[in-house]
Every structure is written in C-alpha cells, then in structure tokens.
Amino acid sequence: MATENRQQKTENRLFRILTFGCKVNQCDTMGLAQALIAQGWQEAPQGTAPDLLLVNTCTVTARADQQARQAIR
Numbered sequence: 001m002a003t004e005n006r007q008q009k010t011e012n013r014l015f016r017i018l019t020f021g022c023k024v025n026q027c028d029t030m031g032l033a034q035a036l037i038a039q040g041w042q043e044a045p046q047g048t049a050p051d052l053l054l055v056n057t058c059t060v061t062a063r064a065d066q067q068a069r070q071a072i073r
Contacts (some may be wrong), residue, residue: 020067
C-alpha cells in the first residue's frame with residue numbers, strides 16, 4: 001500500500017541526472033536512475049524540464065569539478 005501511494009505521488013514526475021567524473025560516478029548514476037524509475041519516476045526527454053535534477057560529480061579531477069560547477073550555474 002505504501003509503495004502504491006509513493007508511486008502515485010511520483011507518477012509523471014520527470015528526472016534528469018548530470019554525471020561528471022569517473023566510471024564509478026557513471027555506475028552510481030545508473031543505480032540512482034534505476035531506483036527513481038522503480039519509484040515511478042520517468043527520465044526527462046531532452047529539451048524537457050525535469051521536476052528533479054541531480055548532479056553527480058567527483059572532485060578528484062579539476063576538470064570534473066569545473067564542469068559540475070558550470071552545469072549548476
């Protein structure tokens with residue numbers, strides 16, 4: 001019952017995840033996307049504003065750090 005209620009609240013909600021950094025971040029992003037989809041979220045098509053935007057980044061590399069800051073701005 002609780003799962004059904006949660007899915008109703010997230011039904012038709014769109015998300016997008018921006019990923020910067022290493023392959024571990026890419027793997028983490030896949031896991032996050034799968035978890036959101038399991039809760040009833042849908043991935044936002046290109047050009048569509050999402051209801052939820054996650055920025056998954058790693059600051060080990062200066063380039064990834066710079067890209068993430070630029071995306072957030």
